[in-house]
Amino acid sequence: MKKIIQIPSAIGLFILLHSCTKLETNVYDKVTRFWQTPEQVAAGVAPAYTKLRDIMAPDGMYALLEISSDEIIVPTRGGDWADNGIWRDLWMHTWTPGSSPVENGWQFLYSAIARVNTILKTVEALNPKPATFTSIQAELKIIRAFYYLQALDLFGNVPIVYENADVSCLKNTPRADVFAFVEKEIKDNLPQLTTEVNSYTYGRATQWFAYAMLAKLYLNAMVYTGRPRWADCIAACDAILNSKHYLLETDFFANFSIANESSKENIFVIPFDREKGLDFFGIQLFTLNYVSNASFGLEAGGVNGLCSPAAIYQQFDSRDRRRKMFLVGQQYINQVEDPAHLQYDRLGHPLIFDPVITTFRIPFPQAEGAGARCAKWEFNKQGFGNMSNDFAIYRLADIILMKAEAQFRNGDVAAALTTINQKIGGVSIRSRAGMPDFSAGEMNLDGLQAERERELSWEGHRRTDLIRFGHFTDARTPEKGVSENYRTMFPIPEPELAKNPCLVQNPGY
Numbered sequence: 001m002k003k004i005i006q007i008p009s010a011i012g013l014f015i016l017l018h019s020c021t022k023l024e025t026n027v028y029d030k031v032t033r034f035w036q037t038p039e040q041v042a043a044g045v046a047p048a049y050t051k052l053r054d055i056m057a058p059d060g061m062y063a064l065l066e067i068s069s070d071e072i073i074v075p076t077r078g079g080d081w082a083d084n085g086i087w088r089d090l091w092m093h094t095w096t097p098g099s100s101p102v103e104n105g106w107q108f109l110y111s112a113i114a115r116v117n118t119i120l121k122t123v124e125a126l127n128p129k130p131a132t133f134t135s136i137q138a139e140l141k142i143i144r145a146f147y148y149l150q151a152l153d154l155f156g157n158v159p160i161v162y163e164n165a166d167v168s169c170l171k172n173t174p175r176a177d178v179f180a181f182v183e184k185e186i187k188d189n190l191p192q193l194t195t196e197v198n199s200y201t202y203g204r205a206t207q208w209f210a211y212a213m214l215a216k217l218y219l220n221a222m223v224y225t226g227r228p229r230w231a232d233c234i235a236a237c238d239a240i241l242n243s244k245h246y247l248l249e250t251d252f253f254a255n256f257s258i259a260n261e262s263s264k265e266n267i268f269v270i271p272f273d274r275e276k277g278l279d280f281f282g283i284q285l286f287t288l289n290y291v292s293n294a295s296f297g298l299e300a301g302g303v304n305g306l307c308s309p310a311a312i313y314q315q316f317d318s319r320d321r322r323r324k325m326f327l328v329g330q331q332y333i334n335q336v337e338d339p340a341h342l343q344y345d346r347l348g349h350p351l352i353f354d355p356v357i358t359t360f361r362i363p364f365p366q367a368e369g370a371g372a373r374c375a376k377w378e379f380n381k382q383g384f385g386n387m388s389n390d391f392a393i394y395r396l397a398d399i400i401l402m403k404a405e406a407q408f409r410n411g412d413v414a415a416a417l418t419t420i421n422q423k424i425g426g427v428s429i430r431s432r433a434g435m436p437d438f439s440a441g442e443m444n445l446d447g448l449q450a451e452r453e454r455e456l457s458w459e460g461h462r463r464t465d466l467i468r469f470g471h472f473t474d475a476r477t478p479e480k481g482v483s484e485n486y487r488t489m490f491p492i493p494e495p496e497l498a499k500n501p502c503l504v505q506n507p508g509y
Contacts, residue, residue, distance in 0.1 A: 035126060042200075049203065051111065052112075052270045055460070056281050056282070057104065058286050059100060060107075064101055064154055065462070066462060067091065071308060072307070072308060073091055073308070073360075074090075074305050075360050076361040093487045096494075109150055109154075120140050120163040124163070141185055142190070149213055155491075157173065157492075169500065172503060172504050175224055195243070203268075211239040223488075246424075248396055248424045255395060257377075258380060265395045272388055272389060274380070281388075283374055284374075285300070286305045287374045288301060291344070292343075292373075295351075297381055299384050300384040307357075310372075312453065313326055313355040317435060327373040358478050360478050393460075400420060403419050408445075416443060420451070445469055472488055473485060491508075
């Protein structure tokens with residue numbers, strides 16, 4: 001998939017040529033034959049996936065998923081990171097329909113949906129159709145369903161745009177109806193997807209990706225529709241677990257290494273590779289201090305932005321190996337911990353990452369080191385902060401945690417405890433973290449939420465989890481008070497309302 005994604009320009013030319021009505025017949029025949037071999041099919045569907053990499057833009061989708069939660073904060077550091085208040089608004093839940101991350105997130109989703117629709121329309125017009133037409137169509141519709149799942153989660157009442165839709169007056173679809181559409185799209189197309197798990201299907205829609213989407217959809221059904229679907233969530237998780245295709249990695253951090261394409265745990269990933277032009281993944285750039293290159297031997301330091309506050313860091317037991325995903329304390333040149341290698345910030349003070357953040361606008365010199373920094377993904381020494389680690393959307397640990405939560409909420413506490421402590425590949429979620437089994441005393445909603453935080457931190461799940469557990473609008477440090485319930489959905493962006501008078505704003509905005 002990493003190789004195939006590099007040729008969207010050729011596919012774009014193909015789509016452009018195919019849409020022209022004055023082409024000679026022989027040229028049309030050549031274009032039709034493009035979709036015949038597995039390599040051609042992979043190249044043809046590749047543009048549907050390329051947009052996924054934009055999820056990691058810190059001022060768009062990733063900001064909505066993470067910086068609106070309690071997991072990531074981007075404080076104003078002296079005069080840095082003020083940015084017209086966009087980061088403060090996300091943290092404080094004071095965003096408006098005119099906030100740029102809201103518009104960027106919407107544009108990401110609907111430009112991706114439009115791209116899939118264009119490819120679908122092209123493929124469906126082919127004559128004769130390729131032998132694998134049914135599976136091509138299913139793959140594209142599953143990817144489109146994934147984009148709609150994000151839209152359902154973030155914006156709720158969104159338009160549904162088919163490949164042949166009239167886009168002159170798109171109207172909102174009620175959230176429950178969007179849920180039903182996503183569910184039907186997944187269930188209708190899942191059987192036509194491959195069950196193979198290999199290098200060819202890596203980063204592509206398989207049946208297991210579709211089941212993971214169903215599990216996530218059903219886990220949050222109460223939020224989306226007012227009706228729980230715990231048993232359906234369990235069944236979707238079981239389809240993956242019973243397939244025996246995936247194992248828990250014995251080393252938690254193997255899922256986030258530069259070469260994490262070898263992970264047996266990752267079910268669906270967004271491939272990144274700076275050397276092959278598959279970018280931009282820049283968590284190390286956005287979280288590290290300006291001078292952190294000297295600490296880790298990097299080509300460039302960071303921009304001192306994204307970090308986690310103390311409440312997140314303190315959820316990790318000191319024995320928990322996963323706590324190493326955060327950088328805290330005194331930093332050292334080349335990580336040699338002695339006084340001769342102390343790392344200093346730009347102001348000449350010892351660089352100390354302190355997770356305790358008591359005010360959103362932090363004065364210097366405290367601003368330089370405020371916040372726990374993310375080291376979950378192995379740092380790339382080359383690339384000036386552009387990373388080659390693939391980003392996992394779904395991995396087996398999440399499936400296990402989803403099933404355990406659904407079982408608990410469905411009243412089967414004993415089964416939930418068995419699920420969360422099961423060993424797959426010789427380890428359980430807790431044992432590989434160096435922690436004792438999840439106990440009966442922890443098996444409650446607070447314990448399940450905390451374990452999801454420890455396992456899935458910074459992976460794009462926190463906002464959705466907090467909403468489902470009823471804590472998204474809570475007060476938190478620094479400075480955030482209790483926010484209104486309507487904040488669990490983002491507003492329809494102002495520019496979209498201006499362009500399309502048929503759209504109606506979400507309640508509260």
